[in-house]
Amino acid sequence: MNLDLTKLLRDWPYEQGQINVRIIEGDDGEPKIQMRLDLGVIQMETSGRPDGLLPYGYESLLDYYEAKLDDLSAAWNDDEDDENPDSPDPFLTSEDCRLLREEAVQYYHRYISLLVLGDYDGVIRDTSRNLRVISLCRSYAVAEEDQRIMEQFRSYITMMRARAMATAMIEDDEPKAAMLAIDDGLDQIHSIYESAGHADEFDAAGEVHLLKGMREELVLKLPASQKGELRERLSQAIKDENYELAAILRDELRMLRD
Numbered sequence: 001m002n003l004d005l006t007k008l009l010r011d012w013p014y015e016q017g018q019i020n021v022r023i024i025e026g027d028d029g030e031p032k033i034q035m036r037l038d039l040g041v042i043q044m045e046t047s048g049r050p051d052g053l054l055p056y057g058y059e060s061l062l063d064y065y066e067a068k069l070d071d072l073s074a075a076w077n078d079d080e081d082d083e084n085p086d087s088p089d090p091f092l093t094s095e096d097c098r099l100l101r102e103e104a105v106q107y108y109h110r111y112i113s114l115l116v117l118g119d120y121d122g123v124i125r126d127t128s129r130n131l132r133v134i135s136l137c138r139s140y141a142v143a144e145e146d147q148r149i150m151e152q153f154r155s156y157i158t159m160m161r162a163r164a165m166a167t168a169m170i171e172d173d174e175p176k177a178a179m180l181a182i183d184d185g186l187d188q189i190h191s192i193y194e195s196a197g198h199a200d201e202f203d204a205a206g207e208v209h210l211l212k213g214m215r216e217e218l219v220l221k222l223p224a225s226q227k228g229e230l231r232e233r234l235s236q237a238i239k240d241e242n243y244e245l246a247a248i249l250r251d252e253l254r255m256l257r258d
Helices: 006-011 059-079 092-118 120-140 142-147 151-171 175-195 199-204 206-219 224-239 243-255
Strands: 022-026 031-037 040-045
Touching: 006 040, 006 120, 022 092, 022 151, 031 092, 031 243, 040 092, 059 092, 059 120, 092 142, 092 151, 092 224, 120 142, 151 175, 151 206, 175 199, 175 206, 175 243, 206 243, 224 243
Parallel strands: none
Antiparallel strands: 022 031, 031 040
């Protein structure tokens, strides 16, 4: 068996500044995703855990810890009525959180690859999954640092999810649905910044600029007949005191052609 990768790397040169990915057929007959890096190649499964492992018999460590914590939570809640509860509180150690973060990086590499390959359903699946990791650590990590360390990525992952949803809808010739996906993504990101006490940084965020750029292109594709619907949504947003969404809808109305 020849283990030298020189020929493989020479036949698929690395391109600086590009995300170089491709789909190949594995020895098992199943498709595999390959990502070309400057010093080699990453190969990933198209579904399940990217490295193909089944930790503790589960699809991923996230699934394992979710099941474990659900069981502990159920036992702990059952014991709340007892005078001497003996079930341990559900929690994640720093080592648990480290392993979850390392696994999340695998899914990051895959959803970036899937975005380039145009598999938007896969991007939505993997970004949604990594958002679950962030929420799990925030809720159950013992150490405050482990509760916070992945929060910095929440707005980026939310943007990627909204971007994939909107792009899929654009390809299905559903610009209205794509607009709603973008508006929802912007609303979620605003809530993230607001919860972190950084609402004043929202407008300058790169994630926001990207989604607003998509929205500006989309609004020109909406028929003028939808202006009335936008006005209704604006009125409801103001009624709900959702002023960030109201500002977005006002921009859309200004850009619509009569």
